[in-house]
Amino acid sequence: MESRLRIGIGQDLHRLQPGGKLVLAGVVVSDAMSAVAHSDGDVVLHALVDAILGGLGLGDIGEHFRNDDPRWRGAESRVFVEQAMRWLRERGGHVVNVDVTVLAERPKLSSKKQAMAECVRELTGCPNVNVKAGTNEGCDAVGRGEAIAATVAVLLDCGGSL
Ligand code: MG
Numbered sequence: 567m568e569s570r571l572r573i574g575i576g577q578d579l580h581r582l583q584p585g586g587k588l589v590l591a592g593v594v595v596s597d598a599m600s601a602v603a604h605s606d607g608d609v610v611l612h613a614l615v616d617a618i619l620g621g622l623g624l625g626d627i628g629e630h631f632r633n634d635d636p637r638w639r640g641a642e643s644r645v646f647v648e649q650a651m652r653w654l655r656e657r658g659g660h661v662v663n664v665d666v667t668v669l670a671e672r673p674k675l676s677s678k679k680q681a682m683a684e685c686v687r688e689l690t691g692c693p694n695v696n697v698k699a700g701t702n703e704g705c706d707a708v709g710r711g712e713a714i715a716a717t718v719a720v721l722l723d724c725g726g727s728l
Pocket residue numbers: 578579580607608609612
């Protein structure tokens with residue numbers, strides 16, 4: 567019998583700029599910097615959407631939520647996750663676990679990881695969420711503090727829809 571399990575992976579990176587609010591996994595982690603983006607620039611939720619879409623075989627975030635669409639200007643990225651979750655649930659599926667890695671030289675994220683995980687649990691309806699945070703050891707744009715990046719892996723149980 568064919569497995570109902572599907573793995574998905576998503577990656578995102580945004581440049582950082584001084585001022586504004588930096589949002590990661592729906593949590594404001596800094597009010598001294600922000601992501602350069604059309605939406606709120608939440609790299610964790612963008613990577614999460616791509617991971618869910620990947621598991622479902624539904625392409626990528628840019629196809630569904632174009633970055634030149636005025637509807638998404640300044641949008642909270644949770645709306646993209648909510649839509650991806652609707653597509654999963656319409657197929658009778660659910661999220662089995664979520665594993666998040668954020669790479670940022672600044673701000674320091676260790677005290678924010680639990681709040682970020684809780685937000686991802688709420689958005690996905692999945693209790694098994696892990697958030698890891700690291701730096702890039704001073705290398706490349708992330709290491710110089712010019713950008714922030716996230717990778718998200720999800721395991722989906724696609725229910726009876728496959
Ligand atoms: Mg993005």
